Amino acid sequence: MADGLKLGLAGIGTVGSGLLRLIEARRNTLASRAGRPVEVVAVSARNKRKKRDVDLSRVRFVQTRVKLATDPEIDVFVELIGGEAGVAKEAVEAALRAGKHVVTANKALLAHHGASLPALAEKHGAALNFEAAVAGGIPVVKVIREGLQGNDISRVYGILNGTCNYILTLMEQEGRGFADVLKEAQAQGYAEADPTFDIGGFDTAHKLALLTSLAFGTRTSFDAVYVEGIETITPADIEAADDLGYRIKLLGVALRTDSGIEQRVHPTMVPKDTAIAEVDGVSNCVAIDGDFVGDVMLIGPGAGGGPTASAVMSDIIDIARGHVLPAFGIKAKDLKPYKKAQMRAHEGGYYIRLSVHDRTGAFAAIAQRMAEQKISIESIVQRRPRSSVGDARAAVVLVTHQTTEAAVRKALAAIERDGHVDAKPQMIRIEKL
Amino acid sequence: MADGLKLGLAGIGTVGSGLLRLIEARRNTLASRAGRPVEVVAVSARNKRKKRDVDLSRVRFVQTRVKLATDPEIDVFVELIGGEAGVAKEAVEAALRAGKHVVTANKALLAHHGASLPALAEKHGAALNFEAAVAGGIPVVKVIREGLQGNDISRVYGILNGTCNYILTLMEQEGRGFADVLKEAQAQGYAEADPTFDIGGFDTAHKLALLTSLAFGTRTSFDAVYVEGIETITPADIEAADDLGYRIKLLGVALRTDSGIEQRVHPTMVPKDTAIAEVDGVSNCVAIDGDFVGDVMLIGPGAGGGPTASAVMSDIIDIARGHVLPAFGIKAKDLKPYKKAQMRAHEGGYYIRLSVHDRTGAFAAIAQRMAEQKISIESIVQRRPRSSVGDARAAVVLVTHQTTEAAVRKALAAIERDGHVDAKPQMIRIEKL
Numbered sequence: 001m002a003d004g005l006k007l008g009l010a011g012i013g014t015v016g017s018g019l020l021r022l023i024e025a026r027r028n029t030l031a032s033r034a035g036r037p038v039e040v041v042a043v044s045a046r047n048k049r050k051k052r053d054v055d056l057s058r059v060r061f062v063q064t065r066v067k068l069a070t071d072p073e074i075d076v077f078v079e080l081i082g083g084e085a086g087v088a089k090e091a092v093e094a095a096l097r098a099g100k101h102v103v104t105a106n107k108a109l110l111a112h113h114g115a116s117l118p119a120l121a122e123k124h125g126a127a128l129n130f131e132a133a134v135a136g137g138i139p140v141v142k143v144i145r146e147g148l149q150g151n152d153i154s155r156v157y158g159i160l161n162g163t164c165n166y167i168l169t170l171m172e173q174e175g176r177g178f179a180d181v182l183k184e185a186q187a188q189g190y191a192e193a194d195p196t197f198d199i200g201g202f203d204t205a206h207k208l209a210l211l212t213s214l215a216f217g218t219r220t221s222f223d224a225v226y227v228e229g230i231e232t233i234t235p236a237d238i239e240a241a242d243d244l245g246y247r248i249k250l251l252g253v254a255l256r257t258d259s260g261i262e263q264r265v266h267p268t269m270v271p272k273d274t275a276i277a278e279v280d281g282v283s284n285c286v287a288i289d290g291d292f293v294g295d296v297m298l299i300g301p302g303a304g305g306g307p308t309a310s311a312v313m314s315d316i317i318d319i320a321r322g323h324v325l326p327a328f329g330i331k332a333k334d335l336k337p338y339k340k341a342q343m344r345a346h347e348g349g350y351y352i353r354l355s356v357h358d359r360t361g362a363f364a365a366i367a368q369r370m371a372e373q374k375i376s377i378e379s380i381v382q383r384r385p386r387s388s389v390g391d392a393r394a395a396v397v398l399v400t401h402q403t404t405e406a407a408v409r410k411a412l413a414a415i416e417r418d419g420h421v422d423a424k425p426q427m428i429r430i431e432k433l
Numbered sequence: 434m435a436d437g438l439k440l441g442l443a444g445i446g447t448v449g450s451g452l453l454r455l456i457e458a459r460r461n462t463l464a465s466r467a468g469r470p471v472e473v474v475a476v477s478a479r480n481k482r483k484k485r486d487v488d489l490s491r492v493r494f495v496q497t498r499v500k501l502a503t504d505p506e507i508d509v510f511v512e513l514i515g516g517e518a519g520v521a522k523e524a525v526e527a528a529l530r531a532g533k534h535v536v537t538a539n540k541a542l543l544a545h546h547g548a549s550l551p552a553l554a555e556k557h558g559a560a561l562n563f564e565a566a567v568a569g570g571i572p573v574v575k576v577i578r579e580g581l582q583g584n585d586i587s588r589v590y591g592i593l594n595g596t597c598n599y600i601l602t603l604m605e606q607e608g609r610g611f612a613d614v615l616k617e618a619q620a621q622g623y624a625e626a627d628p629t630f631d632i633g634g635f636d637t638a639h640k641l642a643l644l645t646s647l648a649f650g651t652r653t654s655f656d657a658v659y660v661e662g663i664e665t666i667t668p669a670d671i672e673a674a675d676d677l678g679y680r681i682k683l684l685g686v687a688l689r690t691d692s693g694i695e696q697r698v699h700p701t702m703v704p705k706d707t708a709i710a711e712v713d714g715v716s717n718c719v720a721i722d723g724d725f726v727g728d729v730m731l732i733g734p735g736a737g738g739g740p741t742a743s744a745v746m747s748d749i750i751d752i753a754r755g756h757v758l759p760a761f762g763i764k765a766k767d768l769k770p771y772k773k774a775q776m777r778a779h780e781g782g783y784y785i786r787l788s789v790h791d792r793t794g795a796f797a798a799i800a801q802r803m804a805e806q807k808i809s810i811e812s813i814v815q816r817r818p819r820s821s822v823g824d825a826r827a828a829v830v831l832v833t834h835q836t837t838e839a840a841v842r843k844a845l846a847a848i849e850r851d852g853h854v855d856a857k858p859q860m861i862r863i864e865k866l
Contacts, residue, residue: 022583022725029650032763033582131580137726139580146579146756147564147572149466150455150746217462275708275732292455293570293743296733299708301726310726313583323756330465 004037005320006073008100010065010091011080012045012052015105015132018305019078019312020054030313034320044068069095076101076127076319078312084108092117092128099124101324103315105132105308110327111206114213114220115335118327127324129315134207135160135284137307138300139314144214144288145329151290153215157253157431160207162282162302163191163198164230164250168267169280172238172247178231190282200229201250201265208252212263213328213335215254215288221263221338225252228266237353237426240383240397241269244351247277251431260341269351269430275299276433287433344406349378349430352398352408354415356382357422366396369414373407375400399430437470438753439506441533443498443524444513445478445485448538448565451738452511452745453487463746467753477501502528509534509560509752511745517541529553529561534757536748538565538741543760544639547646547653548768551760560757562748567640568593568717570740571733572747577647577721578762584723589648590686590864593640595715595735596624596631597663597683601700602713605671605680611664623715633662634683634698641685645696646761646768648687648721654696654771658685661699670786670859673816673830674702677784680710684864693774702784702863708732709866720866777839782811782863785831785841787848789815790855799829802847806840808833832863 007023009016023030023040031037042060044067062068069077069091077095079102081088088109095102102121104110110117110130121128131141135158144156159165163185170181182199185191197203205225213220230250241248246269255262270277275297279285284302289295301307318324328335356362370377378399400408412425440456442449456463456473464470475493477500495501502510502524510528512535514521521542528535535554537543543550543563554561564574568591577589592598596618603614615632618624630636642655663683674681679702688695703710708730712718717735722728734740751757761768789795803810811832833841845858 018725026583026585029585030583032650032767137723138729139576142575142580143572146751147575147747148743149750150459150463150743152459152462217465273711275711278706278708278711290570290743292451292739292746294734294737294740296571296731298729298731300729304727306725307727310581310583310723313725314580317582318579321756321758323754325754334465 002036004039005034005316006039006041006075007078007316008062008068008071008074008076009040009043009078009080010045010068011082012043012054013080014305015308015312016080017052017054018309022309022313030317034317036320038316038320041073042068042071066091066094069100070098074100076103076316078316079104079106082106082108084112089113093120096120096124096126096128099126101127101319103129103312103319105130105312107133107206107210111209111220111222114209115332119332122326122332127319128327129318130210130327131315132308132311134210135286136300136302136304137310138284138286138298138302139311140286140298141214142314143298144211145325148288148290148293148296149329151292153288153290155253155255155289156211156215156286157251158286159249159276159279159284160204160252160286160302161198161250162284163195164204165279165284166190166282167199168230168233168248168250171233171235175235177235178233199231201227204250204252204265208254208263208265211252211286212254212261216256216261217328217330217334217336218261218338219335221340224263224338224340226264226266226343230267232426233267234426236395237428240353241351243383244379244399245272246270246430247272248428249276253431257341259345260339262341262343262346264343264346267428269428270433274433344404344409346405347402348432349402350400350408351428351430352400352412353426354396354398354421355423356396356420362420365418365420366415369411369418372414373411375403375407375411377401435469437472438467438749439472439474439508440511440749441495441501441504441507441509442473442476442511442513443478443501444515445476445487446513447738448741448745449513450485450487451742455742455746463750467750469753471749471753474506475501475504499524499527502533503531507533509536509749511749512537512539515539515541517545522546525550526553529557529559532557532559534560534752536562536745536752538563538745540566540639540643544642544653544655547642548765552765555759555765560752561760562751563643563760564748565741565744567643568719569733569735569737570743571717571719571731571735572744573719573731574647575747576729576731577644578758581721581723581726581729582762584725586648586721586723588686588688588722589644589719590684591719592682592709592712592717593637593685593719593735594631594683595717596628597637598712598717599623599715600632601663601666601681601683604666604668608668610668611666632664634660637683637685637698641687641696641698644685644719645687645694649689649694650761650763650767650769651694651771652768654773657696657771657773659697659699659776663700665859666700667859669828670861673786674784676816677812677832678705679703679863680705681861682709686864690774690778692778693772695774695776695779697776697779700861702861703866707866777837777842779838780835781865782835783833783841784861784863785833785845786859787829787831787854788856789829789853795853796829798851798853799848802844802851805847806844808836808840808844810834
C-alpha cells in the first residue's frame with residue numbers, strides 16, 4: 001500500500017472535531033477506499049488549551065496556523081479557520097505556495113478570492129478543494145465539477161442557509177412572527193448572536209458565488225450578487241403564500257440570461273407541490289438545470305460537524321486517490337469574465353402585498369399603476385390574515401404574470417407616491433420551477 | 434494539450450444518438466473540462482443501415498460490436514447494447530481484456546456479473562464506469578463512490594424506475610386504475626409492449642443491486658433481492674394512502690440490519706410531506722443515509738437519451754482526466770461477501786386492506802389474529818372508495834405499528850383461513866423516512 005496521506009488541521013471547532021472523530025472511526029475503511037492510510041499528523045488552533053472533546057495527545061501541535069500550513073511533514077493543509085482575510089487567507093496562500101494541497105470549508109475566502117487562489121493552486125500543482133464550503137454535507141461541488149460536466153447549465157439555485165430555512169419553516173408551521181422565531185433559533189444555537197450574516201442573505205450569497213463559477217465557468221464575482229434577507233417576511237406573507245399554493249424560501253439563484261448572468265439572493269415563492277417546498281428546517285438543497293440532463297436536485301444537511309466533516313473527507317480522499325482538478329473544474333486562466341445581468345432586467349412573476357388604508361378609489365388607482373407598467377395581474381385578493389401576529393390589517397395581495405423587476409419597482413413607487421398605502425409594499429419574487 | 438481520448442461506441446439507439454449529439458455540441462467545452470479532446474472514432478450497431486437522426490458519415494463503422502471492443506484505435510469502449518449476457522457481455526469482457534476502459538449503461542450486465550467484471554477491469558488496469566446504469570442522469574454512482582466515502586451508510590433507497598412512477602403518479606392524480614393507465618403509458622412510449630420487466634420491479638432490482646454494492650462494499654447479489662411489482666395496486670389503495678397522509682411509490686431499499694443486508698423492491702407508503710413524495714412522473718430519486726453526513730437525497734431524470742448521455746459523458750470525462758477508480762469504489766477483492774437479511778425478519782409498519790364480506794364478528798376475529806401475532810394496530814378504518822374504479826366494495830384498512838414481516842404474513846394467512854375476507858388481503862410496507 002502507498003504511503004499515508006498526512007494532514008495538517010488548522011481549526012478544531014465543531015467541524016475540526018468532527019473530522020478528527022471521522023478519521024479515528026474510519027481508519028481501516030478509509031485506507032481501503034482511499035487506497036492509502038489517511039492521518040492527521042499536526043494541528044493548530046488559536047487556543048491550544050481550550051477544552052475539546054477529542055483526544056489530541058498523539059498529534060503534534062504547531063504554534064501558529066500559518067506555520068502549520070508549510071509544515072514539512074504535511075501533504076494536505078485542512079483550513080477550518082474561516083474568514084475571508086487574515087490568518088485563513090495567509091495560511092492558505094502559504095500552503096499553496098509550498099505546494100501543499102488545500103482542503104477548505106471557507107466560503108467567504110473563496111467567494112472573495114475565487115480568481116487568485118485557484119491560479120495559485122494550479123501554479124504549484126496543488127489541489128484547492130472546497131466541497132464543504134457549499135451546502136455542507138451535500139456533495140454538490142463534485143456533482144457540478146464532475147458529474148454534470150457534459151452539460152451546459154442554464155440555472156443553479158438552492159436553499160443554502162439552514163438558519164433562514166429553519167426560521168421560515170418555524171414561522172410557517174407555528175404561525176409565529178420573525179423576531180419571535182429568531183429569538184428561539186438563537187436560544188437553540190441555530191442562529192448566531194449577531195444573525196445579520198445569515199438572515200441578511202450574505203452567507204447564501206457567498207455560496208451562490210461559488211456555485212455560479214462552478215456552473216458557468218466564470219470568474220467568481222461576489223460583489224455582483226443581489227442580496228435581500230428574510231427580515232421583512234411576515235406571517236401575513238406566509239399565510240397568503242399558503243393560500244396561493246406557495247411556500248416562501250430564501251433562495252440563491254444564478255441564471256444565465258441573454259444579457260449576462262443573474263446572481264440573486266432573496267425570499268422566493270416556490271410551489272407547494274415541489275420537492276424544494278418540502279426542504280424543511282436546517283436542511284439545504286441545490287438544483288441544477290442542465291441541457292442534456294434536465295433538472296437535478298440534491299437535498300441534505302447544510303451544516304454541522306458531521307455533514308461538514310463528511311464533505312471535507314471527500315475532498316481529502318480525492319487527493320489521496322491522486323484525483324486533483326482545478327478548483328472550479330477548468331483552469332483558472334480559462335474561467336470567463338463574469339458578465340452581470342442587471343437586477344432591473346430580471347423577469348418573473350411577483351407576489352405583492354399592499355396595506356391599503358383607504359379603499360375608495362384605491363383599487364382602481366393601483367390597477368392603473370400596474371397597467372401603466374404593462375404588468376398583467378394573475379390574481380388580486382383582499383385578505384385579512386388568519387393569525388393575529390404581525391400586521392393584522394387587511395391587505396391587498398396581487399400576483400403578477402411574467403414581468404420585469406424594473407416595471408414592478410416603478411409601479412410600486414408610483415403606488416406609494418399616490419398615498420394609497422400606509423406601509424412599504426411587500427414584494428416577493430416567484431421562481432419558475 | 435494532451436492527445437485526444439478516442440471512443441468506440443457500440444449501440445446507436447436513443448442513448449447512443451444522445452451521446453453523439455452531446456459530443457458534437459460540446460466539442461470545445463469538453464476539451465477544456467476534460468483537459469483533452471474527446472472524440473468518437475468508431476461505432477458499431479446491429480443494423481448499419483437503420484435510419485438514424487445523427488450524422489455517422491465521419492466515423493468508421495466496425496462490422497461487429499465485439500470487434501469494435503478491441504479496436505486498436507480506441508481508448509474507451511462505450512457499451513450501449515444492453516442485456517446481461519450475449520454480445521454485451523462478450524464485448525465488455527473483450528474490451529477489458531484488451532485493456533480498454535469501459536463505460537456502460539448496462540445495469541443488467543453489472544447486476545449479474547458484479548464480481549467478475551470489476552475484477553477483470555482491475556486486472557487489466559481499465560476503468561469500468563456505469564454512472565448511467567443507475568437512475569439515469571442522476572450522478573448517484575459518483576456521489577456514493579466519491580462524495581460520501583467518509584461515511585458508513587446504513588440505508589440507500591429510491592424511486593429507480595420511471596415507468597412505475599409515471600403509472601403510480603397518473604393513477605393518483607387522475608383516480609384511474611392500473612390497467613387503464615398502463616395502456617396509456619404504453620401508447621405514449623413510457624412503458625414497453627411487454628412491461629413486466631419494469632412494472633414487476635425487476636429493473637428496479639437491478640439498479641438496487643448496484644447501489645447495494647456501492648453503499649455497503651459488498652459483492653453484488655441480484656438474486657437476493659426481494660421483488661414485488663406494482664400490478665396489485667388499486668385506486669382503493671391510493672385513496673386510502675392519501676387519507677392516511679401517504680403516497681405509494683415503488684421503492685428499491687437496501688438496509689443494513691443486525692442480521693445482514695435487506696434488499697427489497699416493493700410498493701411503499703411514503704409520508705406526503707416529504708421530498709420523495711413529490712418525485713412525480715418519470716423522475717427518479719435516490720436517498721443515502723450516512724452516519725456522518727445524515728440523509729442526502731438526489732432527484733432527477735431517470736431515463737431518456739439526454740440524461741443518460743449526460744451520465745455516460747461524466748464517466749468518459751473521468752477517464753479523460755485520468756481518474757480511474759475500482760467499479761464499486763474499492764478493489765474487487767476487498768468487496769465483502771453479501772450477507773442476506775431474510776425478508777421474514779423485515780421490521781416496519783404495514784398498511785393492510787381487507788375486503789371483508791361479512792361484518793358480524795369479522796372485526797373482532799381480525800383483531801384477534803393480529804393480537805395473536807403481537808401486532809399492535811395504529812389505526813383501523815372502514816372505508817368506501819371515493820372513485821368507482823376497481824374494487825368498489827367497502828374495505829377495512831389497518832395500519833400497524835412496527836412489527837415483522839413474518840408476523841404480518843402469519844396474521845393475514847390466518848385471516849384468510851378464517852373466511853372473513855373475500856379477496857386476497859392487500860399489504861403495503863411503510864418506510865420510515
